[in-house]
Every structure is written in C-alpha cells, then in structure tokens.
Amino acid sequence: MSDGAVAVRVEGLTRAFDGRPVIDRLDLTLRPGEFTALLGRSGCGKSTLLRVLAGLDRDIEGTVLVPKRRAVAFQAPRLMPWKRVWRNVLLGLDGKPQRDIAEGALAEVGLGHRSGAWPKTLSGGEAQRASLARALVREPDLLLLDEPFGALDALTRIKAQRLVAELWQRRGCAVLLVTHDVEEALLLADRALVMRDGVIAYETPVALDRPRAVGDPGFAALRSRLLTELGVDEPVPTGAAA
Numbered sequence: 001m002s003d004g005a006v007a008v009r010v011e012g013l014t015r016a017f018d019g020r021p022v023i024d025r026l027d028l029t030l031r032p033g034e035f036t037a038l039l040g041r042s043g044c045g046k047s048t049l050l051r052v053l054a055g056l057d058r059d060i061e062g063t064v065l066v067p068k069r070r071a072v073a074f075q076a077p078r079l080m081p082w083k084r085v086w087r088n089v090l091l092g093l094d095g096k097p098q099r100d101i102a103e104g105a106l107a108e109v110g111l112g113h114r115s116g117a118w119p120k121t122l123s124g125g126e127a128q129r130a131s132l133a134r135a136l137v138r139e140p141d142l143l144l145l146d147e148p149f150g151a152l153d154a155l156t157r158i159k160a161q162r163l164v165a166e167l168w169q170r171r172g173c174a175v176l177l178v179t180h181d182v183e184e185a186l187l188l189a190d191r192a193l194v195m196r197d198g199v200i201a202y203e204t205p206v207a208l209d210r211p212r213a214v215g216d217p218g219f220a221a222l223r224s225r226l227l228t229e230l231g232v233d234e235p236v237p238t239g240a241a242a
Helices: 046-054 085-089 099-108 124-136 154-171 182-188 217-229
Strands: 008-017 020-030 035-039 061-065 070-074 142-146 174-178 191-196 199-205
Touching (some): 008 046, 020 199, 046 070, 085 099, 085 124, 099 124, 124 154, 174 182, 199 217
Parallel strands (some): 035 174
Antiparallel strands (some): 008 020, 008 061, 191 199
C-alpha cells in the first residue's frame, strides 16, 4: 500500500436524533492495516459512528467511504440459538452454506472443536469467539469491534484481547475498536482517538513496542494523557505527599 492509501474516509459526518446532533461534522481517516481504538464517555456517539461505518445507520449527512468488505462484532455475540455454531458463522452470507469455510474460521479463533455445538452450550468467551469467526469468514478489509470484550470476565477478556491482536496481525485488515477501557486501547492499538462533543477531539499514536506491558513508563504516560482527555482524574497513590 502507498503511504497515501486509506481504508476509511469520513468528512463532515453528522448524525442527529430528534434534532440533536450526536455526531457533528466529524472527520476521520483510517489507514489500511491500522489498528485504531476509539474512546469516549458513554453517549458520546462512539457506537453510532461504528454503526454508520458498518452500514447499519444511513440517516446521515456528510461523506463516508468504507471498503465493500467489512464486518462487525458487537459486545453481545448475537448467536441464533436454533442454529448450530457453524451455521451461525455463515449467517448473512450469500450462497449455499459451506461448513468447511465456517470451520476454517472457527479453527482460526480456537473453536474448531465446537462447530457442531448449540450456542447455549458455549461459555461467554466461546460465544464471543464464534462472533469473531462470523466476522472473519467475510474476509473483511475493515473489522469493526463494538466493546467486544465488555461482558467477559477479567481472565477471559485478556485471552480475547490477545486473540484479536493475533488475528489482526495475521489478517492485516484495518480495525476500529470501540472501547471504554484505556488500557485495552493501549495494549492493542496503533492509534488512540478520543471522541467528545460529536467529533474526534484528540488523537495520539501508540508508538510502543509489542507485546506491551502496563508497567512500561511510556504506557503509563499515554494512559495518563488519555484519562485526562476523557475527564478522569487518576487517584493519588496512598502515602503520596499532598
């Protein structure tokens, strides 16, 4: 790809609800192969922006250019309980269901042995991996992730984060991750954005070596800056001077 290549270009995007703009003349560019994390307080429009990029919300003004091949994974896996896991992976795809394609995607997320299971028998982490497989089977050039780890316990969340990082490095697609978790954003992303007042109010590259550690001084400095941009005051360590 040339340095000037873009995966997503958004110019002057506005999305209003009942006359109130949630997204207000927003501009955004995502580069091919780039992992971008989008942060912001609840209600700032993060998920609305993701739905627009996914083509699920078209009641907009402005310019939105995205790849034809794109996929989205939400916080809720949204598996159909009356379909086996492999059939859930193929939901929405045209043509005759091809189990081998579904099983290939399931194997990629470490769930090949559960392809014939019913969704209700899956753990939370397994259900989220099935949701990721459903996104991957579409061979996306843009992968949109809307709080995909939010409902997982701490240990399962760490495993899911590592899985997404591995899949991204293997696939090479552009990723936009919507999250409330600053540490998650810094562990995964090449660039972190903060959304506020309907626009991208702040952005910073995350120029840290991988794999990343929360105890790294550079990580801590970026974390502090992002928390400040989000309007969060970090607690003063116990015993610190007043």
